[in-house]
């Protein structure tokens with residue numbers, strides 16, 4: 001794992017944007033895995049700014065989102081499709097037909113939809129860079145604790161904690177789905193690179209379990225310990241329970257020199 005620690009969430013977003021930017025300039029038809037939630041909003045704002053000011057081009061980019069609420073209408077303001085349109089897709093030159101989410105409508109079979117999503121990812125050549133956030137309970141995507149570390153795209157029932165954490169996004173009289181379609185942990189770790197962003201004190205325990213805890217379905221993000229190219233970008237609050245930060249910072253300064261000399265990606 002490359003662990004990178006910054007003072008502020010803004011620096012976290014900027015660093016994540018550097019990874020996406022570098023990939024898209026090197027491989028314009030790259031396949032990006034995307035996340036929703038509060039954490040990547042600033043990353044998407046940075047990418048939009050680079051598109052407007054620095055000609056960052058999405059014309060050939062293909063995207064796969066981690067998850068989508070089960071049986072939600074795509075045009076519902078709470079859908080992850082609406083979130084992505086609002087924060088990124090409507091503001092850059094991406095072709096909407098190249099943007100995918102793991103949807104499942106009322107008339108569709110979630111098992112079949114999961115298989116279809118896996119096939120689409122495979123047929124696109126696989127994900128080059130997967131962006132991730134982390135839940136306070138250690139989930140990635142909607143792979144809640146106890147999810148198989150080998151899981152693939154499927155329907156998941158959300159935990160009470162996740163429902164509570166996300167309830168801020170729903171109005172009092174709005175229906176909050178308690179199930180979602182999500183890439184599995186096996187799907188996520190198939191990506192060539194994964195970049196997980198975490199900010200704020202409420203993520204500190206999950207981040208510590210992910211990095212220093214045992215590899216365990218109890219903390220789904222710990223699966224990243226097995227990934228060849230995992231980059232974890234933290235602000236100082238999310239990193240506040242880690243004990244080896246001096247080493248991480250020293251290693252990061254060395255990695256930056258290596259990246260400058262040899263490039264960020266060695267197999268993109």
Ligand code: F6R
Nearest residue numbers: 035036037038039133134135141
């Ligand atoms: C979102 C997702 C989730 C979030 C996680 C953190 O697509 O898959 O795993 O990344 O719940 O959410 P925030 O960033 O809102 O704290």
